[in-house]
Amino acid sequence: MQYHHTQTAPLYLLVLSLSVVLFAVAWFIPEVVMQIVVSVGGTLMFLIALSFRELTVSDEGSELLICFGPLPVFRRRLQFAEIEKVEQAKSTIMDGWGIHMSPSGGWVWNLWGFDCVDVWYREGRKIRIGSDDAVGLAQFLNEKASQNGN
Secondary structure (H helix, E strand, C coil), X not given: CCCEEEEECCHHHHHHHHHHHHHHHHHHCCCHHHHHHHHHHHHHHHHHHHHCCEEEEEECCCEEEEEEECCCCCEEEEEHHHEEEEEEEECXXXXXXXXXXXXXXXXXXXXXXXXXXXXXXXXXXXXXXXXXXXXXXXXXXXXXXXXXXX
């Protein structure tokens, strides 16, 4: 069984809008140094918007690739052989979106929504992967974990 799923979310539009506002503000600032500072901020917001427009989770043979994009700056690979347990779950507002440590423990990789899959690997460590296809992702990961004898 192969797995490849890309989730998109509108949250990047807010960051992209902020980028456009910063560029417009920079245009009207009379000081060159401040124009540069505000333009750099706008550029960073633009790059962040492109980095978090979508979240792709895919089977890469012996590992799972979790990648934000379309600018693939933030990515993570998880070896199927290291998976101990997989559960479909619901995140809370406290878990949030993006990439960060969760208040409930482990890492969160989530783009949008509250459906997710909790994956426990290597000595009780956990990663929470947000997905609008949590059922399919959990089923795929459980199959891969059972194939590896976990």
